[in-house]
Every structure is written in C-alpha cells, then in structure tokens.
Amino acid sequence: MSNTAPLDAHLAQVLERIGEVARALRWKQAVEEGLSPLQIRIMGFLADHADEGIGVARLAGELMVSKATISDSVKLLADRKFVVRKPDKSDARSHALHLTAAGKRHISSGTPLDVAIAELGQERKEALLLGLMGVLELLFRTDALNVQRLCFTCTHYRGDRKKEHGCALFDTDLRVAELRTDCGEHVVSWPSMP
C-alpha cells in the first residue's frame, strides 16, 4: 500500500460526506419550499442551460428520469410560476422550458453549502475545482462514469490541467473559473491517461 493511502481514503471519505451533505441540504430546501428535489434539479439544469431550448425529453435524458415524471414535475413548477413553456426557436412544433423571474430568484438563493463555498478564498476554490475535475476525468477514463462534458475530457482542450488552460474551438485561453464541467460544445477525447 502506498504511503499516500490514508490521505487518499480520507479524501474519498470527505467527498462522500460532501455529497451526502449536498443531497440533504437540497432535500431540506425542497421540503421547506414545498418542492421535490427533482424539481430543484430541473430548475438548476434550466438555469445552467438557459440558451439551449431545453424540453422535457432532454431533461429526462440528462436527469435520468422518465419523461412522464419530468412532465408531472414541470407542470407543478409551471403552476407555481417558476417555469414557462415557450415555442422552441429551432423547432416551432416543440416547446422549450424557461425559468421565470421567480424561478431564477429561487435558484440563486442557494443552500448553506453554496454559502460555505463562497467563503473560501479564490486560491482554495481554484485548487478544489481543478482537483475535483481531475477526479471526474480519471473516473471517466477508467470507465467508472459515462462521458462527462468537462474541458479535461474534451478534444478542444489545450493546457496542462494545472496552470494553463485554453479552448481551441473558442480560440481562447480559459481562466480556472471559466473551465466547463457541462459544455454544450464538448467533444470527447480518448488520449492516454494524463
């Protein structure tokens, strides 16, 4: 066993704890506001993909829930005026879902986890993001996860995964905060392990 094993196990334990805490806080927030955790996830996804004309089918695929379940949740969100349906610009026969002003306010309220993250200094936030993106990349490359649309697994990524980052598609350097973890232009790359 390597001498970093205790640290590795400790980190894995902390990550697991953070996941549990995030789920518990989302659940508490949902219950307090009379929403389901799925409805919170739907609004979060719509907020992150505001320009993409997201419909029920895409939500079902992304959130791995049936279309019927998504439709029921969306109907309740529409009843509460958190989302509206508008004709999809790219296909007049279908509708895209959009957050209303009330829905956007709701999403921006965040949980104590968001508040705690905001308190970290810039350096620690950037180190955390790079480390976690590295973990996601390795999980993907060892077949433990499906494709993750993050810069580190993208054919357009140019950089060293540490200090230098850029995107060949957008022809630009990227600051750490600009690295994507769910990019619509992502094209998977299959290089050898970094």
Ligand code: SF4
């Ligand atoms: S296309 Fe998107 S995921 Fe790929 S490197 Fe550029 S910004 Fe990152």
